[in-house]
Structures are given as structure tokens and as C-alpha cells.
Amino acid sequence: MALFEYKQAEEIRDAFARHGARYLFIGKSGAILLGYPDTTQDADLFAEKGDVNGHAIVAALEELGFGLKPEQVHDIVRGRDFVQLKNGPFDLDLVFAPDGIETFGEAWSRHVDVAGFPVCHIDDIIASKEAANRKKDRESLDRLRSFREYWKRPR
């Protein structure tokens, strides 16, 4: 798997926008968009559940070069909670029901726009990691909370 280049992030942003797909960057990739300095290996997208949005996401992914099989299209349109794609130009996790966030609408109401990238608020990114309670999240939470303090400072 090749590295996930910034140009590809822009392609996601633009393709999803063209197809009207509703999503938010979440997880460490979202934090990185907000300015958090760290490393990650893939992008996590919190996508809104629903047929219309599912079809929009499928269209965008196909445009980006993901060769989706009928089963994958079905899972995305249905909005299975977690869909992991490793058969495209970069690795992508679609999360339709992230831990620690009640609804997409609530997260959207708090989201931050970074150069056209829709990104979950840092509070939601932290809340989802706290709720997931994985070892790797535990290790990064103190640093993420410190980043939140920094990010919220008036500049």
C-alpha cells in the first residue's frame, strides 16, 4: 500500500463534495487536519448513514479508483457500522457509528472546516477515542487532550 498523499486527501474532499456525500474526518487523521502533530496510517471517515448518502459515497469512491464489489456497495449503502477498505489507492475506514458520538447530525453541528475538509471537533475526536478505549487510544489521549487545550487557545 502506497503512502496516503495530501493530494489524495484533496481528491477525497473534492470527489465527496461533487457527489454530495456527507462525512467528517475523525480519529487521528481528523486531529492531524486540525494541526495535531503525530503519525497515522489511514484515514477514518465518519459517514452519515442512509441510502442516499451511501450511494453518494459509493460513487465518490469509485471515482477515486476503489474497485468496489457488489457486497461492498451493499455494506456501504446499508451503513454497516464499520467498513474497512484496503483495495483502493489508499486505506480507508468508513465508520457509520463511531463510539462516543450520538449522531452524525450532532457531530456535524460542531464540525470544523479546514481548507474545505470537514473535520470532527476535537472534543468529538477525543470522545470517540475515550469510548473506544483501545490500548493505542489510551496511549495517545493525554497528548490529544493537551492538543485540545492548545487548539482552543485564542490566537
Place this chain on the structure above:
Amino acid sequence: MAEDRPDVEIPPDWLAEFEAAARRPLSVRWRYAFIHTYKPVLDDAEYRSFETMEEYRKWCNENLPDWLGYGSV
């Protein structure tokens, strides 16, 4: 949302890193952030999906090496 969280003091070395990152253009931050290393089991399938996050967490706990860090605490 953690509105009533206690004050967090930012360690000076982290603060320096946050400030340095803030000075970099987004495209540079992105380039520094994305790496790829092979993750056993996780990278061995082109596709997987789970009906619920609970199922996904259970699968991670039962199938991934502990050291990858995807297991629940």
C-alpha cells in the same frame, strides 16, 4: 463533550511540537503524518465490514496481535 474537564497543563515539549506544527502548511503536516508499516492480520484482507462497532471490537480483541494496540483495555 467534555465541557467540565479539569484544566490540562501542556508539557513544554508537546507545546513546542504543537507550535511547530501550526507553522507548517497543511500539506506538509499531512506528509509528515502518514506512514505505512505492515500490520499483520489487519492488512491481510482487502476488505472487511462489521454490522456493529461491538462486533468490530470483538474481532480486534480475538484476532489481532496484542502489540498492535487495537484491543480493548
